[in-house]
Amino acid sequence: MPLAPTTLQVTGNTPEQSYPVLVGNGLLGQLPELLSATVKKVLVIHPRALRATGDLVRDDLAGAGFEALTAEIPDAEEGKHIQVASFCWEVLGKNDFTRTDAIVAVGGGAVTDLAGFVAATWLRGVKVIHIPTSLLAMVDAAVGGKTGINTAEGKNLVGAFHPPAAVLVDLDALATLPKNELINGMAEVVKTGFIADERILELIEEDPADAIDPSGARLRELVERTIAVKVGVVSRDLKESGEREFLNYGHTLAHAIELAERYQMRHGAAVAIGLSFAAELGRSVGYTSDEVAERHQSILKSLGLPTTYRNDRWAALLDGMKRDKKSRGGQLRFVVLEEIGKPRIYEVPDNSLLFAAYQEIGE
Template sequence: MSEPTVVRVEGEQPYDVVIGHRLLDRLPALLGGGVRRVLVVHPRALRATGDAVREDLAASGYEAVTAEVPDGEEAKVAQVASFCWQVLGQAGFTRSDAVVGVGGGAVTDLAGFVAATWLRGVKVVHVPTTLLGMVDAAVGGKTGINTTEGKNLVGAFHPPAGVLADLSALETLPQFDLRAGMAEVVKCGFIADPGILSLVEQQPDEAVRWDSPVLAELVERSVSVKAAVVGEDLTETGLREVLNYGHTFGHAIELVERFTWRHGAAVSVGMVYAAELGRLAGHLPEKVVDRHRSILAGLGLPIAYRGDRWSALYDGMRKDKKTRGDLLRFVVLDGSGRPTRLEGPDPALLQAAYVEVSDS
């Protein structure tokens, strides 16, 4: 395997995202000096991985403990965060100690939130084990948990001390989860780097093979897109909103489906919805909308949603974090690599876009 690639995320608290294979020996360097105790947060499905990380840390001289949490979005609730705080308290964690999140986006969101809130903020390093986690959730400093009212409504901005994107972890990732993660990769292509789209179109099979150079390049390009955005706008006061392309409708699907849909699958439909909304609002030519459908469907991702849920979806979108008062805000495109905002669109326009993505 080639040498790892390092993408630097700038800002007030700069950090490195290390991308490559077999990277766990680099974890102590990202934790830095002064750390004595480390909490390894991992999902139930990755118990062996979590134990291996704990053992490696113990062999390096750390007092390492684990907190096993539920799989998927079930981990992102207040009760699980409270459990992690309890572990930290019982183990005597101080402000100079650290949390390591090992798992997919749900775990890194949770671990980051726990680190952000323990003693008003301790160090966190993410070890994402899914493609979604590597290109999106673990990078950028957004942390959060869900409530019954919506996704990520409780959270904090808390940049990690570093991210280890170990591509070897993708070897055992179920194929659909890998493909679902590609939705965030494609998103980066449409908002900032059309070269991503060309790579996926030209080599679709290599794009979803865990050990291919094409996938490695796609991860590097996607992380670079996100790093450039969050380095300028950590707290989403302006530019960072473009990273939410497809997410307003996608998050509404997740809420309506009680988080049983994969995030990437929901965002895939959400991007097609945003493309149709942009077309209907006069921003986007039809050929770019068609390109959305072609690329996403070619990756085996859904591009339509059931046609009898408009009321619930509209209510879900009104609860989105980007909403200001009663003003709904969407990221749409003026063309590939040219995101813009659409504020307060007519509800009839929103419903018309929904009809375009309905499968019935």
């Protein structure tokens, strides 16, 4: 008998910033009741790879009395471009979507980012509900209200904060997710363990193979614990003015790698390398102990995630990191660990320190 859904509540300063995150199995049937009575039209945005799922959600909504239609966008990061957003705006405009109508995002993190951005910008903001279908989106992208698109200059440099009306984390989607995508999503889970919840790390260390078994209870606990951390942080800091910056642990180098790879590397793989780098940086400047730094390596490797990157890319990576959203006045800022569960911001006084840390993960 399946477990009852778990509801985690994001609590913002206003009703519009507060919403439930439901975690469980067989949750798609709850979508119609999460759309308020004022909603008449719903646009379901989904990637090409999830056409059948997008059509199913549309048909369910139509059966519940909504005027529902779909917008198919390119898969993965190819969908996060201004041209794709413009296409979605065109669909909304041609179908007379009003401020009381809604968007439903079905897909991975790139889809929730793009659909959230479209919702934030159409008529200065319409309702959006996320149905994440990848582990990465479930534990990270779908929760928190960050939306964005990519530009030639970097990842997510154009975006807005636009909290969803609800998030449906249906774990049934993980059963059909390729193993490499489950592993990809675990990078964000590991990150959360290091910055906030050591039990996450212990659950992985106890049985790394079971941690990525979509039918097991261990993965559900990892998902719920990771989401719970993000829900708490977002409730206290919606617009990344303080504590929420810690959720970017490992992401400064990760985003630079993605840019250098023209977004052909999976986000989780880049984050894993970024975590290794952040641990080495923290160790080299005296914040992170040898034991904690080496624990990064062992856990990431046990899951099959990468921990090294090419030595010959340093100049491009440094240039990419200078565009990071955490930078202030041209000075690079990194999240490092004083100890597990105790992150801090480190303002880098000299880029040579970054280069020295990078030598520890270069290949």
